[in-house]
Amino acid sequence: xxxxxxxxxxxxxxxxxxxxxxxxxxxxxxxxxxxxxxxxxxxxxxxxxxxxxxxxxxxxxxxxxxxxxxxxxxxxxxxxxxxxxxxxxxxxxxxxxxxxxxxxxxxxxxxxxxxxxxxxxxxxxxxxxxxxxxxxxxxxxxxxxxxxxxxxxxxxxxxxxxxxxxxxxxxxxxxxxxxxxxxxxxxxxxxxxxxxxxxxxxxxxxxxxxxxxxxxxxxxxxxxxxxxxxxxxxxxxxxxxxxxxxxxxxxxxxxxxxxxxxxxxxxxxxxxxxxxxxxxxxxxxxxxxxxxxxxxxxxxxxxxxxxxxxxxxxxxxxxxxxxxxxxxxxxxxxxxxxxxxxxxxxxxxxxxxxxxxxxxxxxxxxxxxxxxxxxxxxxxxxxxxxxxxxxxxxxxxxxxxxxxxxxxxxxxxxxxxxxxxxxxxxxxxxxxxxxxxxxxxxxxx
Numbered sequence: 289x290x291x292x293x294x295x296x297x298x299x300x301x302x303x304x305x306x307x308x309x310x311x312x313x314x315x316x317x318x319x320x321x322x323x324x325x326x327x328x329x330x331x332x333x334x335x336x337x338x339x340x341x342x343x344x345x346x347x348x349x350x351x352x353x354x355x356x357x358x359x360x361x362x363x364x365x366x367x368x369x370x371x372x373x374x375x376x377x378x379x380x381x382x383x384x385x386x387x388x389x390x391x392x393x394x395x396x397x398x399x400x401x402x403x404x405x406x407x408x409x410x411x412x413x414x415x416x417x418x419x420x421x422x423x424x425x426x427x428x429x430x431x432x433x434x435x436x437x438x439x440x441x442x443x444x445x446x447x448x449x450x451x452x453x454x455x456x457x458x459x460x461x462x463x464x465x466x467x468x469x470x471x472x473x474x475x476x477x478x479x480x481x482x483x484x485x486x487x488x489x490x491x492x493x494x495x496x497x498x499x500x501x502x503x504x505x506x507x508x509x510x511x512x513x514x515x516x517x518x519x520x521x522x523x524x525x526x527x528x529x530x531x532x533x534x535x536x537x538x539x540x541x542x543x544x545x546x547x548x549x550x551x552x553x554x555x556x557x558x559x560x561x562x563x564x565x566x567x568x569x570x571x572x573x574x575x576x577x578x579x580x581x582x583x584x585x586x587x588x589x590x591x592x593x594x595x596x597x598x599x600x601x602x603x604x605x606x607x608x609x610x611x612x613x614x615x616x617x618x619x620x621x622x623x624x625x626x627x628x629x630x631x632x633x634x635x636x637x638x639x640x641x642x643x644x645x646x647x648x649x650x651x652x653x654x655x656x657x658x659x660x661x662x663x664x665x666x667x668x669x670x671x672x673x674x675x676x677x678x679x680x681x682x683x684x685x686x687x688x689x690x691x692x693x694x695x696x697x698x699x700x701x702x703x704x705x706x707x708x709x710x711x712x713x714x715x716x717x718x719x720x721x722x723x724x725x726x727x728x729x730x731x732x733x
Contacts, residue, residue, distance in 0.1 A: 295602040312639050317589035320596045343591035353580035354546035355445045359406050360575045361553035365561040369414045374517035377509045384486030388479055390415040394436030395475045399443045399528055404674055408437030408685045416690050426693050428485055431701025434682040438671035443471035448637050452663045455645040460542040462727035466660050469722040477708045527552045590642035607650035617655045632673025664723045672709050675702040
């Protein structure tokens, strides 16, 4: 059997196992073990455990459970609701201020927990009912939260960027810094759209047509009302500031920063929100253990999966074939983007990054594409996969928060934000410094 035939068989088996409904880790691991049994020396099966351990024996991987703990501590408390209420009081006079408050709340919350579903759940549970109460259309309210939640995998700390860094052997610190500019760019684009759309809906009298009260003039907050939110808002900003200074100032490695963030988040929810009882801590710790175990198992099986591909020369042959196409830098970039978008229809970001990156990496290097810059582009494409059908995870999270809203309405609500993400990618292509300037100033690892 030729390498090309073997590669096609490997790909077909992978998709067959994934679409069977089997968990990703077991599907990928099963394909790897089957091909090891039939196409590799028997001795290779005896060193499976050693192969997996050698790949997982990385200090950088400590960042994953620690950042997950940081997100779990914040997500399991009232921190999200307090953040949203604080921003709403400060922005209520701005046109579309409630939508803008939700956008910024998603951005700040994402910067703390790094989880897209957690951001959607924490901010959406309070934000969607309030926006609907004040006459925002169902499409705008749900689309905003679904898209805002995707900022969680771009704005540092980002598990997606960590996994990309491991797959490409790039600096996690530089990848985190590269995510800051694009994260702020997407936040700005989302905010502009929300302000415009809410203004347009109000002028079109959609509020009246839906039988809702107009944006209540009685909704007014004094300076005292606003200032009293600071004791709960300040710890958020303080924790973000400490994490950012420690990481970007070169005072700590990403793993050490993750430890600082996890400890700070636990301390915050224990002292401010009273989550010090075992029943409260058990929810945080058990959630951290479940999600960390799931992700680490996927990583372990993906390492084995890519090891088999490399041993059978599938990766090398696929890379050589891509280079032989003699596509220009931007042609190759375009078609890789299309591939990632299509894969995003069916697979979660973790699987795509760990399975696809080793194949396209040699071609990226050969064409001189900046791997730090491309990591940001790939992350934005993974964000798009979270909010476009058929299996956009955030769509189902929002549907769970607001089950009375049809899934079709939620999907249509995300379309403008998908277009804004495409615009963000175009801007990053025209002005790559948005992503590359900060990493160029960073001397850490």
